[in-house]
Amino acid sequence: MLERDFFLEIFEKYKSISIIGTAKNVGKTTTLNYMINIAKNKYKLGLTSIGRDGESKDLIFSTPKPRIYVEKGTIIATAKQCIFNSDITKEILVATNLKTPIGEILIIRSLSDGFVELAGPSKNADLLKIKKILYDLNCDLVFVDGAVDRKSYAAPIVTDATILATGAAFSHDIEEVVDHTSYLVNLLSLEAENNLEIVSISKKIFKIGAIGIISSNLEMKIIEGINAREALKNIKKDLLVDFPCIVVKGIVSDNFIEELMNYANYYNRIVLLVEDSTKLFISRDVLSRFQKSGGILKVAYPIKIVGITINPKSPNGDGFSNDKFLKLLKQNIQIPVFNLLEDS
Amino acid sequence: MDYLDDTQRAVIGYSYLMNEMQIHTPYGLEVKDKVKPYKKEDSDLLIKEFDDLDKLIDIIKNQSNIIHDIEFCLSKYKDIRKFILQIQNQKILDEVELFEIKNFSLITEELIDLYKKIDFEIDKIYFRSPKPLLNFLDPQNQRMSTFFICESYSKELAYIREKKRKIEENFAKEQDEQVKELLKNERNSVVIEEKEEELRVRKELTEKLRENIFLLEDNVISVGYFDFILAKANLAIKYHGTKPEINKSLEINLEDMHNPYIQSILSKTKKSFTPISILLKFGVSIITGANMGGKTVSLHTIALNVLLAQQGFFVFAKKARIPIIQFIYSISNDLQDVSKGLSSFGAEILKINEVFQNIKDQNGLLLMDEFGKGTNPEEGTILVKTLSEYCQKLKIFTVIATHYDGIPTKNTAHYQVIGLKNVNFEKLKSKIFASQKNSVEIIQDYIDYRLEKVSYNSKVPKDALNIASLLGLKKDVIKLAKKYYN
Numbered sequence: 001m002l003e004r005d006f007f008l009e010i011f012e013k014y015k016s017i018s019i020i021g022t023a024k025n026v027g028k029t030t031t032l033n034y035m036i037n038i039a040k041n042k043y044k045l046g047l048t049s050i051g052r053d054g055e056s057k058d059l060i061f062s063t064p065k066p067r068i069y070v071e072k073g074t075i076i077a078t079a080k081q082c083i084f085n086s087d088i089t090k091e092i093l094v095a096t097n098l099k100t101p102i103g104e105i106l107i108i109r110s111l112s113d114g115f116v117e118l119a120g121p122s123k124n125a126d127l128l129k130i131k132k133i134l135y136d137l138n139c140d141l142v143f144v145d146g147a148v149d150r151k152s153y154a155a156p157i158v159t160d161a162t163i164l165a166t167g168a169a170f171s172h173d174i175e176e177v178v179d180h181t182s183y184l185v186n187l188l189s190l191e192a193e194n195n196l197e198i199v200s201i202s203k204k205i206f207k208i209g210a211i212g213i214i215s216s217n218l219e220m221k222i223i224e225g226i227n228a229r230e231a232l233k234n235i236k237k238d239l240l241v242d243f244p245c246i247v248v249k250g251i252v253s254d255n256f257i258e259e260l261m262n263y264a265n266y267y268n269r270i271v272l273l274v275e276d277s278t279k280l281f282i283s284r285d286v287l288s289r290f291q292k293s294g295g296i297l298k299v300a301y302p303i304k305i306v307g308i309t310i311n312p313k314s315p316n317g318d319g320f321s322n323d324k325f326l327k328l329l330k331q332n333i334q335i336p337v338f339n340l341l342e343d344s
Numbered sequence: 345m346d347y348l349d350d351t352q353r354a355v356i357g358y359s360y361l362m363n364e365m366q367i368h369t370p371y372g373l374e375v376k377d378k379v380k381p382y383k384k385e386d387s388d389l390l391i392k393e394f395d396d397l398d399k400l401i402d403i404i405k406n407q408s409n410i411i412h413d414i415e416f417c418l419s420k421y422k423d424i425r426k427f428i429l430q431i432q433n434q435k436i437l438d439e440v441e442l443f444e445i446k447n448f449s450l451i452t453e454e455l456i457d458l459y460k461k462i463d464f465e466i467d468k469i470y471f472r473s474p475k476p477l478l479n480f481l482d483p484q485n486q487r488m489s490t491f492f493i494c495e496s497y498s499k500e501l502a503y504i505r506e507k508k509r510k511i512e513e514n515f516a517k518e519q520d521e522q523v524k525e526l527l528k529n530e531r532n533s534v535v536i537e538e539k540e541e542e543l544r545v546r547k548e549l550t551e552k553l554r555e556n557i558f559l560l561e562d563n564v565i566s567v568g569y570f571d572f573i574l575a576k577a578n579l580a581i582k583y584h585g586t587k588p589e590i591n592k593s594l595e596i597n598l599e600d601m602h603n604p605y606i607q608s609i610l611s612k613t614k615k616s617f618t619p620i621s622i623l624l625k626f627g628v629s630i631i632t633g634a635n636m637g638g639k640t641v642s643l644h645t646i647a648l649n650v651l652l653a654q655q656g657f658f659v660f661a662k663k664a665r666i667p668i669i670q671f672i673y674s675i676s677n678d679l680q681d682v683s684k685g686l687s688s689f690g691a692e693i694l695k696i697n698e699v700f701q702n703i704k705d706q707n708g709l710l711l712m713d714e715f716g717k718g719t720n721p722e723e724g725t726i727l728v729k730t731l732s733e734y735c736q737k738l739k740i741f742t743v744i745a746t747h748y749d750g751i752p753t754k755n756t757a758h759y760q761v762i763g764l765k766n767v768n769f770e771k772l773k774s775k776i777f778a779s780q781k782n783s784v785e786i787i788q789d790y791i792d793y794r795l796e797k798v799s800y801n802s803k804v805p806k807d808a809l810n811i812a813s814l815l816g817l818k819k820d821v822i823k824l825a826k827k828y829y830n
Contacts, residue, residue, distance in 0.1 A: 071516075080440055083439075084438065089538065090439070091490050091491070091492035092440060092491045092492065094489075095444065095447075097422075104440075106440060112509060112512060113515070
């Protein structure tokens, strides 16, 4: 089985894997359950989630949280309330002191197979702490369920690899789904800056703030400003001739790139280096014009999307032809794409 | 507040010391927040408290390894007080709460073992072995920090879980979706059975906890006090505190006292605190001295050390003899009421009236810093003199810091900040000219902040013109001033 082999291979290569989705009902939980099933009996599995910053909202609208079926012996990091909504026989191992709106995050061991609910931390730093606890408890493979919101795209930064789930639930227009998915893949898998010296200089800039520019002989200048866009206005245009790399702390928007393109006469090629791709709020059109102007977008902390799973059905019943959807995605994206539903 | 208000406690450096205390548990914090001055009739208890503290300081110095382990142990505690309340209120604890109670018991067991290794048995620490609790929270006697409702609690539970396990096994093997769905439903009903039986077990466990609740309560109190007194001992070690002698006689004797808070501020400019000594007899003591002379610092340091002793803390002095008193009041012209629209003088008058009403026949310490500074010097002097005479008749310790002349009488003690008295002004002047440093700093380096006892009619040093000239006041102005001096 192709899918099975693919997943077994990535489990060997990466110790922590996150799953993120383009929308609700695109098969994120199916993917997670599929992965858990394949890892069964082979790995000591640890599970958690991130990015559910709308936890309380979820409670108000009482959208049911997707349930995940785990096998006996799995280590799970989840909020207290979720523990009581799970139906496994459980042992409480560690109380982490990390709080969420639905209780402290606890680490439990499943003593039976069964359903669990996941609600992990909403901050990257906290997720790192939990990952460490899971490794300390001898987990050799950790899955992180990223919720469906912009913030959950933070999950990939703290995991070694990421699976992206997409499907008809995102839009009834197949072109739109394919376009968006391939754009998202491109954006999330932006090239990492390979020059270690530049990376180390840019980390300094991320600490100090606003923006900084780096010259070809690695000289750095910090540009002050209340935000990146204002700081950009403080750069003397001709400086970009000698400083072909511009580093931005925080969010980069369409407006910022438009502003930068006003300087296009002063550069042939310019590298725009951001912390990671979750900081980018830019449209496809602006990105493509920027690239045409000689702009190269790079990240200091790369994300590794290793595979895509699809759900051609939408929750209201209609959907796309599986073959057509697969074919279109494969034409546009250079990463393995699978329909796990069909197979199961 | 009868022992200074929060603002005053902050100013004298008491709050600083409280923040410096390294308390590890929520229980220790509770003890700290409830610290109260000792009552006169409890002087035996206060003396005992100081003896305990002394003993603990010795232990910390001699058995630092064990103390280190004890502190590590303390740092592991989480707050179970609300679970204790829940048990008392007949609520059934959930697994996580039982997990926390088990951990509390495990840590306490460990702490008791360590506590036994040091010879520190005192009345306020009465640990009880949590074994009776662990007998049922850790039925397999594994002493692991994890918790689960295990089958040994109930045969029924063992039976239900076995049933559940078999269904799950079949479910995992089954390929047919329809059969799978049936198994799932079957499992769901077993899950309900399991949860019901678990609830019954939890109820039983909570019931047993309720029967033994005093074990938890006593340990919470003991852990809290142990944590608190350890922090107190460490504070004394860090800032070289000493055990004050609690006397019943009518004097406060403070030899070479210092003030860690002011020291911390001085350290920033690499300066050090000059220890101050003073002997206060019942009645009035007057501190005089020139400007920049540190009269206020003297008052704050007296207040700090007297307050610490009342609260059961070691004091920061080479030697101290202090009685238990019923109040400490301080009146200074930085009173908050000024911001309410009163003149500083008006605020002082209101405050002193309030103090006189509160004192009645109690014994305590009253500090006045530059009283009447806000009014004209002539009337200010008269007022301070009057207050001094009035206070002399009260059975209290009064300390008045003033730069007015002629306040001390034969009946009052008179202390003076040595200040620039022994300094050769010409030499200091040339030093200032030669140095790049700012002149205020150099003058401060030369000021002798110690207090010396002088005769009642000794005048306040007239250094103002000298200091003005050192600070570089224009020569023609100085010349003009000298004319008036003559």
